[in-house]
Amino acid sequence: MSKVRVLVGTRKGAFILSSDGKRKQWEISGPHFGGWEIYHMKGSPADPNRLYVSQTSGWFGQLIQRSNDGGKTWEAVNNDFKYEGALGTHQWYDGTPHPWEFKRVWHLEPSVSDPETVFAGIEDAALFKTTDGGKSWHELAGLRQHQSGPKWTPGAGGMGLHTILLDPNDPARIYIAISAAGAFRSDDGGKSWRPVNQGLRSEYIPDPTAEVGHCVHRMAMHPSRPNVLFMQKHWDVMRSDNGGESWHEISGNLPTDFGFPIEVHAHEPQTVYVVPIKSDSEHYPPEGKLRVYRSRNGWMEWEGLTKGLPQRDCYVNILRDAMAVDTLDPCGVYFGTTGGQVYASADGGDSWDAIVRDFPGVLSVEVQTLP
Amino acid sequence: MIRVVLPAHLRTLARHEGEVMLDVVPPVSQRSVIDALEARFPALSGTVRDRHTQKRRPFLRFYACEEDLSHESPDAPLPPAVISGQAPFLIIGSVAGG
Numbered sequence: 282m283s284k285v286r287v288l289v290g291t292r293k294g295a296f297i298l299s300s301d302g303k304r305k306q307w308e309i310s311g312p313h314f315g316g317w318e319i320y321h322m323k324g325s326p327a328d329p330n331r332l333y334v335s336q337t338s339g340w341f342g343q344l345i346q347r348s349n350d351g352g353k354t355w356e357a358v359n360n361d362f363k364y365e366g367a368l369g370t371h372q373w374y375d376g377t378p379h380p381w382e383f384k385r386v387w388h389l390e391p392s393v394s395d396p397e398t399v400f401a402g403i404e405d406a407a408l409f410k411t412t413d414g415g416k417s418w419h420e421l422a423g424l425r426q427h428q429s430g431p432k433w434t435p436g437a438g439g440m441g442l443h444t445i446l447l448d449p450n451d452p453a454r455i456y457i458a459i460s461a462a463g464a465f466r467s468d469d470g471g472k473s474w475r476p477v478n479q480g481l482r483s484e485y486i487p488d489p490t491a492e493v494g495h496c497v498h499r500m501a502m503h504p505s506r507p508n509v510l511f512m513q514k515h516w517d518v519m520r521s522d523n524g525g526e527s528w529h530e531i532s533g534n535l536p537t538d539f540g541f542p543i544e545v546h547a548h549e550p551q552t553v554y555v556v557p558i559k560s561d562s563e564h565y566p567p568e569g570k571l572r573v574y575r576s577r578n579g580w581m582e583w584e585g586l587t588k589g590l591p592q593r594d595c596y597v598n599i600l601r602d603a604m605a606v607d608t609l610d611p612c613g614v615y616f617g618t619t620g621g622q623v624y625a626s627a628d629g630g631d632s633w634d635a636i637v638r639d640f641p642g643v644l645s646v647e648v649q650t651l652p
Numbered sequence: 653m654i655r656v657v658l659p660a661h662l663r664t665l666a667r668h669e670g671e672v673m674l675d676v677v678p679p680v681s682q683r684s685v686i687d688a689l690e691a692r693f694p695a696l697s698g699t700v701r702d703r704h705t706q707k708r709r710p711f712l713r714f715y716a717c718e719e720d721l722s723h724e725s726p727d728a729p730l731p732p733a734v735i736s737g738q739a740p741f742l743i744i745g746s747v748a749g750g
Contacts, residue, residue: 316661340711340745341661341699357665357695361703 285607286351286649287615288332289623290319293641295334297352304613304627307636310352317344321388321602321645324351328396329649333415335386335401343385345401347415358415362386362403365422371405371433371440381405381425388602390445394452400471402442406433406459408471421471424457429476429493433462436496436515443601444500448507456510456525461496464512466525477525481514499601501543503550511553511579513543513601518555520579533581535574536567542604546629547612551579554606554614554630556599564619565596573616575630589633590624597622602645609650617643654685654730655740659712662700662743666693671740680735682714683726700743715742 287298294312313319317336325331334346334355343362346355362383370378384404392398401409401418407425409418433440441460448454455467456477463478476492486494496515503509512519512528517538519528532538537557546552553576559567566572571590574583597620607613614626621640626633656672663669674688683706690697701708706726708714714721717731717739733739 338661340659340709341665342702342709343698344665344695360698363704 283609284651285609285613286324286329286651287605287623287625287636288322288324288352288645288647288649289617289640289643290322290334290602290645291617291621291641291643292318295319295322295336296637296640298623298636302609304607304609304625305634309637313352313355314346319644320386321647323389323391323647324649325391325396325399326393327391329651331391331396331414333389333391333399335389337385343383345386345389345415359411359417362401362407362409362418363420364407364425365420366426369426370431371435372431374435378431381407384439385441387441387443388445390447393447393449400445400447400455402445402457404439404441405435406440406442406462408442408445408455408457410471421467423472424465424467424474427465427474427476429462432493433459434494436460444497446500446502446507446510449504450507454507454524456500456502458497458500458512460498461515462493463495464497464500464525477521478528479526480521480528481519482517482530483515485515498541499543501545501553503545506550509550509579511543511545513540513555515539515561518543531576531580533576533583535583536572536585540599541601542599542616544604544606544614546614547606547608548610549577549612552577552629553579554604555583556604556616558598564598569594569596571595571597571618573614573626573630573633586626586630586633588631589626589635600644603643605646605648607648607650613648615646615648617646619643653737654680654688654734655737656685656689657740657742659743659745661745662696665695665699668693678735679727680730681727682708682721682724682730685730685741686726711746713744713746715744716740 283302289296294315296311299308320335322334330351332348336344373379388402390400397414408421444458446456465474466477481495508524510521540558544554570592572585597618604616617623619642623636653673
């Protein structure tokens, strides 16, 4: 019978939650790296026992950990993230030029075919890559050196590169997203980049339809349709059917279109999940009711999923990297909250149970489906 | 031998218990001690000082012989008691909540 492994990054360590295909009984391993912030932890699709972890601390900086045995043992690999070429500047909060400065790794995206190859999304925004399992990292500097780079501005949470989508059919095509620069696409394996933000409208920037400057919170794709992208923006839920060339709003009947994560059902490429959050200044569910919203057609119609989720007095947030799906049938959906709960649905979102309720605040959730 | 006391998280990362004993090539300074520390425990590279600027991480402090050496030049000689092994060189995580 298949198994699932849920990789949870929190503000105070990493946890691994394991279950069989029924997804009712869970074994919990951790905390790994107790006391450290775990921004992200993800397994290689090509070798599920190869895990990569972004481990960070205000005291000790950035570390990258790697496991070759599914998280039983760990090895610190190289943490040298050196921007390549001219450092350059981006725009600071006060409008002045500010030199790029490495702060942390927000997201690790292993290659779909090679366990030694991983992309790393960085704050201040840049994309790095290793092809030797983390022994060395080099920057794909064409992104940071894009002509719009000097105009990029950090959001309130920093200028992080948080989304990396690899086209499973075309290794040369990569999508990334940066808060608050927007979405970018490369068609040559990361050497050159262009913004793909046409159709986004952001009233909080001077030109609401500018080429860059949009605060994209998260993007998602289904591997069977890599040209179809879904986006949770600062405000607005968006969709592109042409690889980001143009975007259309699909917020429809959502109670609010502010939020952070967005995910696609493993077997229904049109089925999309978001977690509406009240507003940019009130990062908790509207009315204190924690509701996942599901669109079956990837368009304007959304249904609230509430069974098993708190429907009163709930004031947690769900961060951008804290939602994931497994590939079992029915599809499992998982998300973690800033209040330390990890919720799981083994029926595509129809009903939910808390796997744990008292973890540290959850920063990231990834799921591995194992044979 | 130079005695170095690490904060708990760095001892865990280095997989080392207790004080670290380092053979440091003179002159014995903050820089040469941390060079030797990183050579012995590569996992600590970048955790005590920035890899590229070589600056001490702002929330860490260097103490020895009841003195705060954090703002001394990284190339200044460490106190004789540290060099002779009588006193440890302390790497301390600053107090912060959360």
